[in-house]
Each structure stands twice: as C-alpha cells, then as structure tokens.
Amino acid sequence: MTPHGWTLFFALALVPGAVAPGTRSPAVGEGLPERAGASAAPLFCAAIPGAPEYYAIDLVSTRQVVGTGGAGGAAHLTFDTTPFGVSLAPDGSYRTTLHVQVDRLPARREGHFVAWATTPQLDRVVRIGVLDDDGFAKGTVEWNKFLVVVTLEPEGAAGVDAGSGAAVQTGAAPGTRARGAPSGDASSDRWTGPVVLRGMSRSGRMHTMAGHGPFEQQECAAFGY
Amino acid sequence: MRRIRVLSRAALPALALLVWTSASLHAQDPDPHAGHDMHAGHDMGPALPGGWLMPPMDPSMPMLPGLAGAVPPVTAWLPHFDLDPSDFPMAEPSRPVDLAPGDTLDLLVSPVRRMIRGREYLMYGYNHQYPGPFIRAQRGSTVVIRVRNEIRFPTTVHWHGIRLDWRFDGVPGLSQPPIEPGESFVYEVRVPDAGMFWYHPHVREDVQQDLGLYGNLLVLPAAPTEDAPTEDEPIHREELLALDDLHMTEDGQLLPYGLESPVNALMGRYGTVMLVNGVADHALEVDRGEVVRFYMTNVANARPFNVRFGDAPVKLVGSDIGPFERESWVESVAISPAERYTVDVRFPESGTVAITNTIQAVDHFRGIYYPHVDTLALVTVTERDVATDLAAAHETLRVRDEVVRDIDAFREHFDREPDHELVTTLRIRDLPQAIVLSMEIDTFYVAPVEWNDAMPEMNWLSTGNQVNWILEDAETGARNEEVHWTFRQGDIVKIRVFNEPRSFHPMQHPIHIHGQRFLVVDRDGIRQENMVWKDTAMLPVGSTMDLLVEMSNPGEWMLHCHIAEHLSSGMHFHFTVEEAEGTAPE
Numbered sequence: 001m002t003p004h005g006w007t008l009f010f011a012l013a014l015v016p017g018a019v020a021p022g023t024r025s026p027a028v029g030e031g032l033p034e035r036a037g038a039s040a041a042p043l044f045c046a047a048i049p050g051a052p053e054y055y056a057i058d059l060v061s062t063r064q065v066v067g068t069g070g071a072g073g074a075a076h077l078t079f080d081t082t083p084f085g086v087s088l089a090p091d092g093s094y095r096t097t098l099h100v101q102v103d104r105l106p107a108r109r110e111g112h113f114v115a116w117a118t119t120p121q122l123d124r125v126v127r128i129g130v131l132d133d134d135g136f137a138k139g140t141v142e143w144n145k146f147l148v149v150v151t152l153e154p155e156g157a158a159g160v161d162a163g164s165g166a167a168v169q170t171g172a173a174p175g176t177r178a179r180g181a182p183s184g185d186a187s188s189d190r191w192t193g194p195v196v197l198r199g200m201s202r203s204g205r206m207h208t209m210a211g212h213g214p215f216e217q218q219e220c221a222a223f224g225y
Numbered sequence: 226m227r228r229i230r231v232l233s234r235a236a237l238p239a240l241a242l243l244v245w246t247s248a249s250l251h252a253q254d255p256d257p258h259a260g261h262d263m264h265a266g267h268d269m270g271p272a273l274p275g276g277w278l279m280p281p282m283d284p285s286m287p288m289l290p291g292l293a294g295a296v297p298p299v300t301a302w303l304p305h306f307d308l309d310p311s312d313f314p315m316a317e318p319s320r321p322v323d324l325a326p327g328d329t330l331d332l333l334v335s336p337v338r339r340m341i342r343g344r345e346y347l348m349y350g351y352n353h354q355y356p357g358p359f360i361r362a363q364r365g366s367t368v369v370i371r372v373r374n375e376i377r378f379p380t381t382v383h384w385h386g387i388r389l390d391w392r393f394d395g396v397p398g399l400s401q402p403p404i405e406p407g408e409s410f411v412y413e414v415r416v417p418d419a420g421m422f423w424y425h426p427h428v429r430e431d432v433q434q435d436l437g438l439y440g441n442l443l444v445l446p447a448a449p450t451e452d453a454p455t456e457d458e459p460i461h462r463e464e465l466l467a468l469d470d471l472h473m474t475e476d477g478q479l480l481p482y483g484l485e486s487p488v489n490a491l492m493g494r495y496g497t498v499m500l501v502n503g504v505a506d507h508a509l510e511v512d513r514g515e516v517v518r519f520y521m522t523n524v525a526n527a528r529p530f531n532v533r534f535g536d537a538p539v540k541l542v543g544s545d546i547g548p549f550e551r552e553s554w555v556e557s558v559a560i561s562p563a564e565r566y567t568v569d570v571r572f573p574e575s576g577t578v579a580i581t582n583t584i585q586a587v588d589h590f591r592g593i594y595y596p597h598v599d600t601l602a603l604v605t606v607t608e609r610d611v612a613t614d615l616a617a618a619h620e621t622l623r624v625r626d627e628v629v630r631d632i633d634a635f636r637e638h639f640d641r642e643p644d645h646e647l648v649t650t651l652r653i654r655d656l657p658q659a660i661v662l663s664m665e666i667d668t669f670y671v672a673p674v675e676w677n678d679a680m681p682e683m684n685w686l687s688t689g690n691q692v693n694w695i696l697e698d699a700e701t702g703a704r705n706e707e708v709h710w711t712f713r714q715g716d717i718v719k720i721r722v723f724n725e726p727r728s729f730h731p732m733q734h735p736i737h738i739h740g741q742r743f744l745v746v747d748r749d750g751i752r753q754e755n756m757v758w759k760d761t762a763m764l765p766v767g768s769t770m771d772l773l774v775e776m777s778n779p780g781e782w783m784l785h786c787h788i789a790e791h792l793s794s795g796m797h798f799h800f801t802v803e804e805a806e807g808t809a810p811e
Contacts, residue, residue, distance in 0.1 A: 055673075055767060078749050078751060079673075079748065079749065079765070079768075081748075081751060081753065081754055082559075083541060083544070083549065083553070083555070083566075083753075083755060083757070084558065084559035084560070084763065085559070085561075085745070085748060085762060085763040085764065085765060085768075085770070086559055086673060086674050086733075086763065086765050088531055088556075088557055088559055089556075090533070090556050090557070090583070091583065091585065091596055092531050092557075092583045092584040092585040092596065092597075092676070093585050093594070094585075094673060144585055144594045144672075145594065202670045203594075203670055203672070205670060206589075206592045206670035
C-alpha cells in the first residue's frame with residue numbers, strides 16, 4: 001500500500017488545521033496540568049494550557065458507535081522534557097508526549113475508551129492509555145507522522161490493560177477492518193474494538209509540494225517521479 | 226554610571242548610521258544589519274568568473290516551473306579567489322594556548338590554505354590554525370587578545386557567551402568600529418564564568434565564520450572556593466568537537482557567497498560536507514574503557530546536529546556556561562548553531578564507534594521523512610585496557626550543588642509573568658513567484674526543526690535583500706532594530722519568545738543574548754527540571770520558551786538569531802543595561 005493510497009483512506013479524517021488564524025502565543029506559564037478535563041465545562045477541541053497550538057490534532061467522531069456522534073476532542077503534542085529544546089528518539093524522530101482529551105463521550109455501560117497512536121501505514125501501534133472519567137489519557141509517541149484513534153475496547157480486553165491475561169476476541173470490528181482481519185492474538189497490543197474517534201498529526205497530513213496532498217489528488221508521475 | 230553615559234553617547238553616531246543605512250536599503254524593513262555589512266566601501270575583489278554554481282540537488286526532484294536558469298540576484302563571490310593560493314601558508318590544526326591573568330595573545334586573521342577531502346581551498350584562519358587557537362584561561366581573570374586583520378574586509382571578534390566589558394564584545398557599529406584591513410584592535414577579555422565558550426567574527430558571519438574563523442575558549446575554575454569546590458572529574462581525557470559543514474558541489478567546488486547580501490536567506494547555508502574540527506575525516510583513538518569528555522560546539526551557519534556516539538550512553542554534564550544542576554543520561558545531543566554541550570562517553574568495547582549526525586530528514590516534495598545519518602568522526606577503541614578504570618565513577622550521576630545554589634537565588638522569579646514578549650516571523654519581497662507559490666502551498670506543515678535543507682534551490686535563490694527575518698516586540702509591534710529595551714544592572718528579566726508558525730517560512734531559531742546569562746525556565750509552559758546557564762537556546766517552530774535573564778553586565782548588547790543568514794537578514798536588536806548606582810567602574 002502506498003502512502004498515496006492511505007491518504008485516500010484517511011481523507012474522511014482530514015479536517016482544517018486546528019490553528020485559528022490570528023491567534024497568538026499559547027497561554028503559558030501556569031505549567032502543564034496532569035489533565036485538562038476536570039472542568040465541568042465542555043472542552044471541545046480546547047487547547048491544553050501550555051501545549052503549542054501548532055501541534056494540535058483534532059479528533060473527529062467516526063459515528064460508528066452509538067452515542068458518540070457528538071463526541072469530539074483533540075490531542076496535543078508537547079516535547080518531552082529535554083535539555084535541548086527538542087526531544088528525539090534514537091533514530092532522530094521527535095519524541096513527544098501526546099495529551100488526548102475527548103469530550104461528550106456517553107457514559108459507558110461496559111468496556112473502556114482507549115487512545116492509540118499508529119503510523120500512517122498502520123504497521124505499528126502504541127497504546128496511549130485508557131481515557132479516564134474526564135476523557136483524558138497521556139502517553140509518549142516517537143514518530144514524526146502518525147494517526148490518533150480512540151476505540152471502544154470490550155471489558156477485560158488485552159488492549160485495555162496490557163498484561164492482564166484477558167483473552168477476549170472480537171469480530172471484524174470497524175477499527176480492525178482498516179487493516180484486514182484482527183490478529184487473533186490475545187496479547188496483541190493493537191486495538192480490537194471499533195474506532196470511535198480519529199485524527200491525524202499535521203505532519204501526517206504533510207504531502208503538499210507535488211500537488212497530491214490531502215486536498216489535491218494528482219498523480220505523482222505528473223510531477224516527475 | 227558616568228562611564229556608561231559616555232560610552233552610550235559614543236555609540237550614538239554608529240547607531241544612527243546603522244539606522245540610516247537600514248532605511249535607505251529597506252524602505253519598509255528597518256535595518257538589514259548594515260553595521261555588519263563588510264562590503265560597503267571596500268574592495269571585495271572581482272565577481273567570480275563563471276558566476277553562480279548550482280547547489281547540489283536531489284536528481285529525482287523536478288525543477289520548479291519558472292526557475293530554470295534562475296540565479297540569486299546578487300553577485301557570485303568567493304573571497305580571495307583571484308589570489309595565488311601559494312602566497313598563503315597551509316593551515317595547521319588548532320593548538321592550545323594557556324593564558325595567565327593579564328597575558329596577551331596575538332591573534333592574526335588571514336587567508337590560509339586548507340586541505341579538505343584531498344582538495345586545497347583558500348579559506349580563513351586565526352593564527353593559521355583550524356579551528357583557531359584553543360584558548361584556556363582562569364575564571365575571574367582578564368586576558369588580552371591583540372587582533373590584527375589581514376583579510377581584505379573588515380572583521381571583529383565576538384567572545385560568545387562571555388560576560389565581558391561590552392566595549393570588547395565585537396559588535397560592529399555597537400560596541401566597536403569594525404577592524405579594517407591592515408588594522409588591529411585590542412580586546413580585554415574578562416572571564417567571570419567557567420565554561421566552554423567560543424569566538425568568531427561578527428561581520429558577515431555567513432562568509433567569515435563559514436570559511437574557518439572560529440575557535441574555543443575554555444574558562445577553567447580558578448582556585449577552589451566554598452561555592453565552587455574543585456573535584457576530580459571521572460574522565461581520562463578531554464576532546465573538542467567543533468561541528469561544522471561546508472556547502473560544496475559534488476565535485477568539491479565551494480559554493481559562492483552573495484557579495485552584496487547573503488544567499489540562502491530563507492534557511493541559512495546548510496553545507497553538504499560535514500566537518501569536525503575543520504576536517505571531514507576526524508578520528509581519534511582511545512583505550513578500552515576510556516572515558517572521554519567531549520566539548521561540542523556547533524559552529525555551522527545554520528545546521529542543527531543530533532549527535533550520537535554509536536549506541537553508547539551519553540552522560541550530559543554541561544552546556545554553554547558551566548554544568549547542569551544534575552548530570553543525566555541522554556541518547557543523543559541536539560545542538561543548534563552557537564550552542565555548546567559537554568558530555569562524557571565511556572568506550573567499554575574495542576572496535577570502532579562512529580560519532581554521527583542521526584536525523585529524520587524531511588522531503589517536502591514527497592511529503593515524507595526519511596532516516597539520514599552522517600558520520601562526523603570515528604573513534605577507534607584499542608584492545609589495550611585503560612590504566613585506571615573509571616567505570617563506577619562514570620556511571621554515577623552527580624548533583625552539582627554549586628550550580629543548584631547559584632540557581633536557587635533565581636527560583637522566586639520562575640513563575641513571574643514575562644516582562645517582554647517576542648515573536649519570531651519573517652517578511653518577504655521580490656522573491657520569484659514560483660518560490661512564493663510553492664512555499665505557500667508548503668506551509669500546510671512545517672517541521673519543528675529543519676535538520677536538513679529540503680529545498681536547496683529555493684533557499685539558494687533567496688537573499689537578505691528579499692527576506693527580512695523578524696524579532697517583533699509583541700507589546701509594541703516594534704521589529705528588529707526598532708526594538709530597544711533598557712534595564713538596570715541587577716534586573717532579573719523574563720523574556721518570552723514565541724516562534725510563529727503562521728508565516729511564509731517558519732523555522733527554528735537559536736536565540737543568542739550577548740553579555741548576559743539566562744535560564745530556560747519553561748518550554749511550552751512546561752517547567753524545565755534540570756537547568757543550566759545558557760547564552761543560546763534553540764526555539765522550534767510553534768514553540769514558546771521563557772528565558773530568565775540576569776542583567777548583570779552593563780553596556781550595549783545584542784539579541785539575535787544565530788543562524789548567520791537570519792542575522793544578516795535583519796533578525797537582531799540591541800538593548801541597554803544601565804550600570805547600577807554605586808557600582809564602581811573597573
């Protein structure tokens with residue numbers, strides 16, 4: 001599968017940039033709180049205080065789970081604390097902390113909402129964590145381009161609590177159809193439940209010079225390669 | 226106090242000239258760095274026969290429509306290309322020189338021959354050395370550096386990071402007149418802080434520094450005191466790593482510079498050949514188990530490096546102005562132009578360890594990142610065991626109590642609101658339309674840090690006459706030399722700097738403050754846990770950093786981006802620190 005093909009696949013997930021024209025420097029100085037959702041007020045796409053607004057990822061409902069159509073949120077990236085101003089993984093990729101904040105999720109009767117990050121090719125997945133009661137989860141990502149998905153995992157699934165030993169399998173849930181069939185491996189750290197929300201890092205949407213980025217779908221060959 | 230008034234008055238004509246020249250060249254954009262302009266009124270030599278050479282390009286990348294045959298709208302130029310290289314000496318590797326308090330060092334600025342990858346080039350050198358002499362001095366001392374200029378153009382020497390008397394800071398038009406060809410200037414360099422510093426010109430750094438004018442100055446702790454007790458460092462030896470790059474064609478020709486204005490004004494001049502200590506094949510040999518302290522200085526015009534020592538864990542010890550509060554383990558060192566980092570590395574196994582620049586390069590055209598590794602140097606670890614095993618001491622991470630105590634006095638200011646806010650951005654004019662259109666499309670996403678030049682043709686075509694990099698005072702809207710701040714000696718000032726991502730071409734900026742020291746207190750609102758005194762700090766695109774500056778050193782000082790081409794494209798201003806009452810002049 002070429003990156004071009006995946007661009008088509010994720011076209012529905014693309015939304016205008018999260019940066020509002022004319023906005024200024026993010027409010028900083030209060031320090032980044034552990035969570036941002038403790039307030040009773042909705043935080044739909046609200047910026048994490050201190051997080052660079054430039055590195056915000058809008059999360060869009062897939063409307064595939066009953067009651068989640070009105071849910072929304074954002075993931076914000078901050079560089080891991082580093083002496084150098086920019087934190088890097090051993091291969092030179094950016095190492096960032098992903099702050100996932102989702103609002104207007106329905107009260108769940110069973111299962112857990114889990115946040116994940118995955119490469120645009122979906123060949124690697126990292127589990128960010130279970131959304132807490134305020135819809136918040138935080139974890140580390142070491143890729144320059146990635147997708148964020150939030151899934152509804154069944155109670156006790158391996159993806160909810162890694163190492164719990166639970167061996168719950170699901171069928172071909174919408175989320176897993178994205179790459180074919182589920183792995184069938186109970187210890188897999190890939191999601192097994194349906195995708196509830198998804199979004200793409202700004203770098204994941206980067207494909208602009210050749211005119212076949214997210215908004216233009218011209219063939220690469222027309223541009224010489 | 227009286228001294229400051231007199232000197233400030235003396236600086237006024239130069240500043241007036243600087244502003245006037247700026248206004249005449251940039252009708253809308255104040256100050257194109259006129260005080261640093263080395264060609265006005267000087268014989269720069271003839272234009273380069275044959276004109277411009279194209280920068281190396283990815284052959285699979287198509288030429289942008291409308292740019293075929295385009296060249297930068299300035300004169301192609303290489304200093305001294307018309308002179309016979311055999312008239313100049315072959316440069317030698319840097320040699321250390323220890324200066325006791327009051328000692329004088331003669332520093333000659335002159336053309337030299339250099340051999341790089343088997344080819345001879347006519348470049349510049351301090352005392353015929355590459356890098357310049359490695360100066361060592363004792364903290365608290367003053368040493369005298371007598372500089373003589375024997376190149377064709379004016380120059381100065383800036384003592385980067387040193388809180389010295391501002392009259393010797395080396396900024397033309399602000400702290401001194403430029404040193405004209407054939408003339409001399411005597412610098413009295415007071416060194417109040419221990420640390421690894423460096424020196425370089427402050428006139429057309431994009432040319433003079435790039436051609437070899439740089440060197441290190443190590444300030445050693447003086448006799449032990451209660452605040453700074455000496456202790457045995459768990460290392461066997463010390464090595465300098467001056468990280469640099471040169472922009473060459475594939476067949477080894479040096480890319481010309483812009484005569485009237487720098488080229489590569491958008492991104493700065495990213496080289497194609499990596500240099501460590503002035504050579505492309507730097508190597509050293511160590512014994513098995515040896516612990517080496519590396520003092521790294523990024524002397525490149527624009528390129529940030531991400532330095533790895535194979536898979537060896539790296540103990541981060543210090544940065545610009547002395548040690549961190551706490552030593553820590555890191556996997557690599559990201560170092561932007563003008564920054565310094567000090568690390569200890571142990572080599573436990575025999576064999577070869579490559580010191581590399583390990584990055585994820587960006588290809589804007591294809592919209593991808595790809596891994597890229599440059600070997601900067603090779604370390605050969607012999608089969609011979611080191612005489613004294615320092616493994617246990619090396620693996621111990623120490624807390625530097627003297628640094629913690631020093632910083633303690635400033636913690637009460639950490640949570641203050643900023644006193645000043647700066648925004649970094651840029652304006653353009655008269656760039657080729659093809660570049661403008663391409664860049665506008667490409668602003669959908671810009672990487673936090675540009676580790677490589679992914680747009681060499683567009684970058685090369687941009688000059689300082691078309692690109693105006695900007696430091697804007699968020700409160701007043703004043704830009705670059707329109708900004709002027711005044712402080713009192715002893716003020717503790719918080720400066721917030723935001724790197725605006727919504728501009729024509731956002732890019733990281735290494736922000737340098739002359740003559741003072743600062744702490745990076747917060748980055749994007751996150752408190753920095755392990756601090757070190759700095760004079761230069763990298764600001765990624767879209768990020769904010771809060772700098773707590775100790776305005777301890779009276780005088781007239783600069784704040785600027787240390788990408789040489791951004792500096793030459795206007796990204797600087799000066800500020801005044803008035804002497805506190807009752808402070809006796811030295």
